Amino acid sequence: MTTPPPARPLSATERTRHRRLREQGRADRAELDSILAAGFVCHLGVTVDGTLMVVPTVYGADDGTLYFHGSVASRSLVAAPGAAVCVTVTHIDGLVLARSVFEHGVNYRSAMIYGVPRPVTDEEEKLAGLRCLTEQSAPGQWDYARRPSRKELAATALLALPLDEASVKVRTGPPDDGDSPDAELGLWAGVLPLNASWGTLRPDPGLDPAIAPPPHLVHRAGTAAQA
Amino acid sequence: MTTPPPARPLSATERTRHRRLREQGRADRAELDSILAAGFVCHLGVTVDGTLMVVPTVYGADDGTLYFHGSVASRSLVAAPGAAVCVTVTHIDGLVLARSVFEHGVNYRSAMIYGVPRPVTDEEEKLAGLRCLTEQSAPGQWDYARRPSRKELAATALLALPLDEASVKVRTGPPDDGDSPDAELGLWAGVLPLNASWGTLRPDPGLDPAIAPPPHLVHRAGTAAQA
Known part of the structure; x- marks a missing residue:
């Protein structure tokens, strides 16, 4: 992002306190916004008729709100508004190749957002949300392609999730066993970056x-x- | 994969029947295996103390079983074995740029696996599972790096999820509005591939x-x- 927003702390509720991997937890709003800005597909966790599902879907993030299509989970989200979800956005940056298998890992940036999505019914807000969602994956296309007709707009279920409660985890850098006894093994160690283009x-x-x-x-x- | 395994049908239970996006549902085992073989990070959905979480984590898939670290969700999976999970593996292959915003989409391959993971306690199976998990992301490293000590093995919680109930969805190819009235708009349409390297x-x-x-x-x- 060229102009990061002012840092606002993420909430630290019971479920975002990073009980595990504490050293990787981040708690500033700019980091969350940066992770969301760098992607366009999230994994939406929702319970549908008693079954937990994790569904990949496109999203748009803008001004404290994450938008996604309600259709991806219409059985639950439309039929049962008020259901809590967890939306996770993850970027894999590389493999951490340590001297020991035990210390192998992944460099990544991940944001988990918790909340209850709200169906967007106002036509103007729905257009704004769809614009946000479209521009997140395909910037420039909202102004280039044919915009939704009134009929298409009515056929589109859009949900808005507030970016209020989130957990951000990041791992960067080389393996952690550079100063362990394993460093004497004479094995190569480092990172193999993973790039998307x-x-x-x-x-x-x-x-x-x-x-x-x-x-x-x-x-x-x-x-x-x-x- | 160079040698796809013999095709076995995926189960078609109530929750894997593709009520939505039916045209994108696939039901052969080779497609599932191919999607799993092409990645190493999944999104694990699990309910922890009443809260639904979607956690990114590395996995290994081998011979009908998906292995992942129990530690990523230890609060639930170790404390409450028997909990149902959904594990989703997704590859994003490109953006589908249609003439209309409404027909915009994503080319992707995704597998959702449902089941109850089993903690792996047998030392030999745990070693085999960790080998599978290590080789999935970093092939060659199991034989190169130092293998887990008995102490490290004891400190590692490994879970095994049977690849019995799964839903596979794939979208490929150009936009769908090539023969709609929108084709007369004179707008460019096609696919922007997304590559990982x-x-x-x-x-x-x-x-x-x-x-x-x-x-x-x-x-x-x-x-x-x-x-």
Whole structure:
């Protein structure tokens, strides 16, 4: 993010106090916002008819609210509003290759958000939320593509989750066994980074070849995919 | 995967029948195995003290079983064995850029596995499970790095989840609005692929520069990260 918002502490409720992996817990709002800004797919945990489900879905994060499509879990979220969810966004940055198997791990950034999503019914807010969601994954497309018709808008279930209660965990850097007795083993240790990048635009096979991709897509192709 | 296993149908229980996105549901075992083989981080959904949590964690999949560390959810999984979980593995392959915002989407492969994980207590099975888990993310490291001591093994909680009940969803290909009235809008449409790749090995800053990385790591650096 180019202009991080002012730091506001994340809440530290019973379930976000980092009982485990305490050293990896972060508690500033900028870190949460940065993790959310760097992605566009979350894993939504919700209980549907007594069954816990974890569903991947696109999201948009803006101004203290996370938006996602209600359709992904319509059986529960539309049928039973008021259900608590956990939404997790994770970026995998690399493998931590230690001298011992026991110290192997992953460099990552992850945010878990807890709350009760609210169905967005106001048409203006729904448009704003869908814009946020669309621009999160495909910036520039809201102004380029055809916007939702009134009928499409009515067919879209959008949910809003406040970014009030969240747990952020980050691991960075080399393995932790550099000063353990294992360092004497003479084994290589370090990190193998994992990178995500946008590839080359693939036009719809049915597209008129005279139609060129818009600049915002041309500029994105081939670039790193995460902030 | 170079040698896909023989196709066994996934179960079609009430919760894996693809009520939504039916066209994207897949029901063969090879597709599940392929999705699991292409990753090493899952999102584990579990209810802990009445709170639903979605936790990212590494896994290993082998011969009908998914292994993961019990420590990631020790409060529930160790304290309350028998709890049902949902484990989801997702690969994002690209953005689907349609003529209309409404038809925008994501190309992806995702597997959701339902079940009750079993704590692995037998020392031999635990070693085999940890080998599977280690080799899933860092192939070659089990034979290269120092293996777990008896003390480390005792300190490691490993869980085994049978790959019996699963739901696989896949979306591939161009946008779906190529033959809709929107095709007349003259807008570009297609797919922007998202690629993952391994970067350049970063040695631990404390490492003796005379220690070279082993061939299995040298060969992996710079290659595509997914099958």
